[in-house]
Amino acid sequence: MSKRFYITTAIDYVNGQPHLGHAYEKIIADVIARARRSMGQQVFFLTGLDEHGQKVQQAALAEKKDPQAYCDLLARDWMTFATRLGLTHDDFVRTTQPRHKEYVQATLSKLHDRGHFYKSSYSGFYSTKEETFLTEKDRQPDGTFDPAYGEVVELKEENYYFKLKEHQEWLVDHLEKNPDFVSPPHRRNEVLGFLKNNTLEDLCISRPVSRLNWGIPLPFDREFVTYVWFDALVNYTSIAAHHADLDLWPADIHVIGKDIIKFHAVYWPIMLKAMELPLPRQILVHGWWQKDGARMSKSLGNVVDPVAIMNEWGVDPLRFHVLRELDIGPDGNWTDAGFQARYGAELANGLGNLVNRSLSMLQRYRQGIVPAVSMELAAETIQATQETGEALKQNHLQAGLLTIWGLISRANQYVDQTAPFKLAKDPAQSQRLDAVLYNLVEICRVLAVLAWPYLPETACKIHAQLGLAQKPDQWSLSAWGGLAEGHRIGVPSPLFPRRDDPHKSSGRSIN
Numbered sequence: 054m055s056k057r058f059y060i061t062t063a064i065d066y067v068n069g070q071p072h073l074g075h076a077y078e079k080i081i082a083d084v085i086a087r088a089r090r091s092m093g094q095q096v097f098f099l100t101g102l103d104e105h106g107q108k109v110q111q112a113a114l115a116e117k118k119d120p121q122a123y124c125d126l127l128a129r130d131w132m133t134f135a136t137r138l139g140l141t142h143d144d145f146v147r148t149t150q151p152r153h154k155e156y157v158q159a160t161l162s163k164l165h166d167r168g169h170f171y172k173s174s175y176s177g178f179y180s181t182k183e184e185t186f187l188t189e190k191d192r193q194p195d196g197t198f199d200p201a202y203g204e205v206v207e208l209k210e211e212n213y214y215f216k217l218k219e220h221q222e223w224l225v226d227h228l229e230k231n232p233d234f235v236s237p238p239h240r241r242n243e244v245l246g247f248l249k250n251n252t253l254e255d256l257c258i259s260r261p262v263s264r265l266n267w268g269i270p271l272p273f274d275r276e277f278v279t280y281v282w283f284d285a286l287v288n289y290t291s292i293a294a295h296h297a298d299l300d301l302w303p304a305d306i307h308v309i310g311k312d313i314i315k316f317h318a319v320y321w322p323i324m325l326k327a328m329e330l331p332l333p334r335q336i337l338v339h340g341w342w343q344k345d346g347a348r349m350s351k352s353l354g355n356v357v358d359p360v361a362i363m364n365e366w367g368v369d370p371l372r373f374h375v376l377r378e379l380d381i382g383p384d385g386n387w388t389d390a391g392f393q394a395r396y397g398a399e400l401a402n403g404l405g406n407l408v409n410r411s412l413s414m415l416q417r418y419r420q421g422i423v424p425a426v427s428m429e430l431a432a433e434t435i436q437a438t439q440e441t442g443e444a445l446k447q448n449h450l451q452a453g454l455l456t457i458w459g460l461i462s463r464a465n466q467y468v469d470q471t472a473p474f475k476l477a478k479d480p481a482q483s484q485r486l487d488a489v490l491y492n493l494v495e496i497c498r499v500l501a502v503l504a505w506p507y508l509p510e511t512a513c514k515i516h517a518q519l520g521l522a523q524k525p526d527q528w529s530l531s532a533w534g535g536l537a538e539g540h541r542i543g544v545p546s547p548l549f550p551r552r553d554d555p556h557k558s559s560g561r562s563i564n
């Protein structure tokens with residue numbers, strides 16, 4: 054069996070409810086997974102939760118719950134959330150699962166036996182919030198530490214350290230020889246710049262039980278638990294090992310946010326090298342969302358709640374907006390007005406209107422029966438299909454959407470140019486009307502196939518309204534001419550109801 058395309062997301066801390074940033078990352082990974090499957094690849098998509106460490110322990114404590122009970126409760130919400138987002142993940146890892154913990158302990162033992170760790174005493178300034186010792190470099194010009202580090206305390210303790218220095222050279226070499234290892238390129242340059250200008254400090258991989266006990270015990274010293282990041286990163290391989298029969302490792306893509314790039318592009322490759330495993334093919338780094346130009350935070354009360362958006366507007370408008378608004382790389386800014394404007398212009402007036410009027414006209418003028426195949430818009434559609442496919446293969450998700458919407462605009466323009474409502478009044482134009490109607494409904498069908506990775510619910514609705522039984526989940530279905538003469542389509546209904554739309558089916562209106 055050939056190796057599966059293995060794609061992962063970061064695993065989220067289960068210390069609260071999911072927000073827009075978590076949703077965004079999972080949607081990116083899902084679109085890539087769906088697109089690859091549609092194009093015939095065998096895919097394995099992993100997402101999940103990071104349940105150990107101080108953050109989670111403190112959150113549990115604040116609610117007076119036992120950490121495991123707290124995680125179990127919240128994990129249910131996060132798993133429901135993944136389903137609501139339409140994610141097609143093949144597994145959902147929780148780092149408190151025995152399958153993961155056992156693998157982490159086996160890994161620690163192996164690395165310990167091979168001499169990668171040493172025990173040492175360290176005293177310094179410790180940020181509880183970031184679970185890390187700070188160095189002199191972290192001080193601000195006035196000598197204080199950035200308030201982002203939260204409370205900083207002076208600590209002296211023994212811990213286990215992972216020798217990193219010896220790995221610096223080959224890692225630089227690997228980044229230089231593999232330009233796609235970290236994408237987009239400016240993130241790769243950031244990592245290279247860091248590695249060339251700094252000497253790597255050894256990584257502390259333990260926490261004394263006396264200070265933190267919510268973690269995986271070190272198999273060779275029960276006075277310590279594993280540092281949460283060592284535990285978390287290993288999920289990518291623990292789950293691959295769990296599905297050993299599927300041949301998953303190395304991962305093809307780790308999708309992560311820009312804040313955790315050092316863990317993934319520096320520590321993780323070094324850990325893998327020590328584990329004698331091949332490195333992942335790519336680390337795909339996305340930017341961060343703000344809300345109305347400000348960082349989202351619980352204390353500011355400006356966190357965008359993806360569940361509320363899905364309840365009000367549906368899942369596809371959320372998936373669409375985040376990918377259309379923000380390319381993978383830069384930071385983005387969420388505004389409710391921006392979201393609503395796109396919903397109106399691009400979903401309701403763009404795709405929704407095209408499908409609704411095309412199908413309605415076929416019902417009205419031809420009783421819903423598809424006329425003979427016409428090739429008028431075939432070339433443009435094939436071109437757009439190829440471009441979208443290329444964009445998807447390169448993870449250029451925003452570019453793919455732009456191409457699809459270019460085709461939608463073209464088709465809407467075609468309606469205005471050919472004016473089928475006028476043709477319908479002239480019996481001499483009957484053949485011309487047949488051709489126009491064919492091109493329109495066929496474009497709608499192809500659009501469902503192209504949109505499937507991005508807007509799975511909408512794509513299925515388009516297919517159903519066209520009277521097609523199967524899902525539009527295979528790229529090969531996009532070949533022109535799929536609608537056969539004589540096929541009877543189903544009943545059209547608005548895909549994206551508008552506030553002023555009398556046909557609005559359900560849900561709340563736009564405002």
Ligand code: MSP
Nearest residue numbers: 063064065066074103285286309310311340341342
């Ligand atoms: N648990 C670690 C990841 C371990 S991966 C082996 C973690 N968790 S997190 O919950 O804080 O973040 C999870 C992911 O969400 C990260 O990739 C992070 O970049 C992303 N985001 C968190 N807030 C975000 C935004 N405001 N915008 C976009 N993505 C954001 O880090």
